[in-house]
Amino acid sequence: MITYSKERNLITCLVDSSIYNMDIIFKCFYWYGKLFSIEICKKEDFVEILIEKKEGIIDEVMFNKLRLKIKQDLIDFKTRDIVTKETKSVRELIIAKAFSNLSDEEEDIIFTSPVDR
Amino acid sequence: MKKGIPNKLKSSNGYYYLLPFRFERINQEKEILINEVGDYLICDIGTASKIVNRQIDVKSNFFGELISNYFISKEPIPALLNLLANRYRTKKSFIDNFTGLHIFVLTLRCNHLCHYCQVSRKNEKNELFDMQYENIDLSINLMFKTPSVAITMEFQGGEPLLVFNKIKYSIERVKKLNKIHNKKINYVICTNLTLVNDEILTYCLDNDILISTSLDGPKNIHDENRLRSNGPSYESVVNALNFAKKRIPLDRISALMTTTRMALNHPKEIIDSYIENGFNHIFLRAISPYGFAAKNKNKNEYETEKFVEFFKIALDYIIKLNNEGVYFVEDYTALILKKILTPFPIGFVDLQSPSGLINGVVVYNYDGYVYASDEARMLAESGDYSFRLGKISDNYNDLFYGEKAKEISENGSLEALPGCSECAFQVYCGADPIRNYVSQGDTVGYRPTSNHCFKNKSIISHIINLINDGRNNENEIFRSWI
Amino acid sequence: MMVGIMKMKYLDHGFKIIIETFNMIAKSYIIGVVEDIDLHSITLKNKEGFLIKIEVTSENFVFSDYFIRPKKFSKLSVSKLDIIKIEKRGGVKILFKHGSNDNLLFVTDQCNSSCLMCSQPPKNVDDIEYFYKINNEILSLIPKDIEVIGISGGEPTLLGEKLNLILKRLKLEFPNTRVHILSNGRKFFDKNYVSRLSLDINKLATFGIPLYSDIATIHDYVVQAKNAFYQTAIGLHNAARFGLNIEIRIVITKLNYERLPKLAKYIFMNYPFVEHVAFMGVEYTGFAVVNSELIKVNPDVYMDQLKEAVLFLNSMKINTSIYNLPLCLVHRKLWPFSVKSISDWKQEYSNDCKLCEEVNICGGFFRTSRLKYNNINPILEKKYNE
């Protein structure tokens, strides 16, 4: 739920913490830090995010744009979070495999560009 | 099976596993998915979410494409893990070439007064600002300690040709010592060219030395930027260039340009002036936040946004020229393209992760100290010694694997930096902890306000959009650049 | 030098042949280099240096390519210095054509895949020993300075150790010969196998390995073997790791033509070490005829995709060629990549080709192909450089 208070020049965002974990929320609102100052408070089963514009005011048009963007970003960052977490171990495996020491007669395969051959 | 009558092969059940990848919207309709080794797929917005929510039809070709391109796998440990590991090793193989670029600052003296000069140059006559012979010897010893087989020895300044005798001394010494070390060595002299003469050019030709000079565009822009202490310098550079071109092949000369606020309004003129002078490539460089450039805020503080606009217009113009049959390359684009379109690594320190500091480049300074990068020694000129690794006379391991080096490398991997870790462009981008330090106060940096991030993000997504659109033969042209 | 005489007698009806010679009784065939030949007799020198003269005693029969035939069918293409095999029943087979670059050692009819367009369908016969013997005889007889020799089957890696022995022999006795081995590369999945192979092989040897799609299920379907794609993919990297030279061969069918550009990109990104990529038209014999419904597609249908794929690989500096397609069906931009690839003895031109200006650089089509292209279009003006 995203609401806007004209008097306080503040957007309040309530996020269900059973859907969006703190990693997602931090990573998502990190990018809003250029124009806004962000405050994140953990409540019972939701998280409250207070978004305040650093300079100037938030008008209706900006709010509507922001609301859509925040919703979209939350979904995107949730998707990213799933990928990051589900692939953590396979990622480590790839890196370990890539830099593992091979036995003597084996040569590491590293491609070279046909131009350099 | 009956002879020659095809069997339908049984397909497996619908579950699949994710492999590491990142994604980003590139325009209103499309998003790009980029895997751990830089392979990309441009798809409709929402595709990443479909993949993650297991909504991809296992019978579709797209499913097969996701598997071959390492976005998903039918097994928890992918059947093609070895291939992926080989690809990853290849992409990161620049790490093996530990410290390929060795910069020698033999003098800080210069005969120019460029208002954005990145090193705070000293008066032309003061020999206190030259490197001692003893330190030259020690630096060369350090250089030969690097494990890389191919190294570049680059002479910078000040104006290194003010001490041509020391350049010659260094190269002769390196040539002799290399009889034991057997490394492949490229030499580069970065010079404003005004001091070149027959002797110097003959020496460059004989030793296959690459000359790198500065040309900021047509006369009015170049002269505005590069006030010579005794007169305007566009003519002298062009004259020297013409003089040099008669003696050494043009492909042994390259020019660097620095984009200043004035240049921002003249992308086409700058490119034309490069073509006029016989060059077939240009490196569109944003001015860096170091040395004099940092102090001269008033004159040079311009929005990175403007630079990105300038870059796009320039790139459009260059593509148009290519379509008209003029082969002309924008080098920064070409570097990024090599990361996007090929499985190979690039040896360009600004676009690497782990960062190119120390493991890609190191500077032996006239002052007797070793620095992590060109930028690090410029910072030292303004009194900040944060990235000084130690004395030239110190021991190799202490310098290259010591505390300072560790500290720098700690924040040198995009994979671990906030903002970057899940950024789709990570594989195409580069880490620069020193730049973060200079512009944002610490080596971690803060991506939302980082110019470096803004610039790379904008340029990379612009290039991707051009690839995706391709209506002006961009794909063909781009491939001819890499 | 000993000389033996073999007389072959024919009954006028059918092909019954009686062979009388002292050392032919034990063996079922004779292999030798042709020393002398005319329509009724042929003199061979075998690997021990014996000269064997073979005469046809019946007036009505002569030597021909494949068999001793009634006179009216004769078309003699055996010539001096060729290596031929004469079988007990009178079959004549050219094993090695002197001066040709198309010679190969055929090692087995067995295969572990069963490609839908295979021109030489695999047979489940125990023939490895048989061909191994013949090939060793061939190797004893051919000149040591031949430029190139192929190894083909079937699937050569099914030979196991015997392939290593052949390769070793080539490496030792023919150090300057380019060896070209056609394999499906699935066996290369086994790193140790590749490692041993790499020790026995001459530096000039190349493996021609098929990859029909960037999508595993399509490739597997075309070769009719599950997991073939993964095996070949990993095999290709193992081959690169141990320094084997690789050529990728792509036969273009209805099943894979749409994704040729994607396949090209996939090859460049994942196998940029390959020496050569060949795109090939189908030879419509064997399984290709049985499955023609499934695989047949006219070159004009896939020319755009082929063009994109070939030009892409070329711009990425990967050597690329097009085999087995008549020039008039190939986009002009691709002519520089078209190679006269069909062996001379299989090559054929149509009546229309007589008018064609480019008949000299065109490879024509397979005489052996049962389905012909119906849109041959003689080129009437030379525009090669366009």
Ligand code: SF4
């Ligand atoms: S610096 Fe910016 S563009 Fe580069 S990886 Fe980090 S977040 Fe992405």
Ligand code: SF4
């Ligand atoms: S007409 Fe015949 S010779 Fe000419 S290109 Fe076509 S197939 Fe080749």
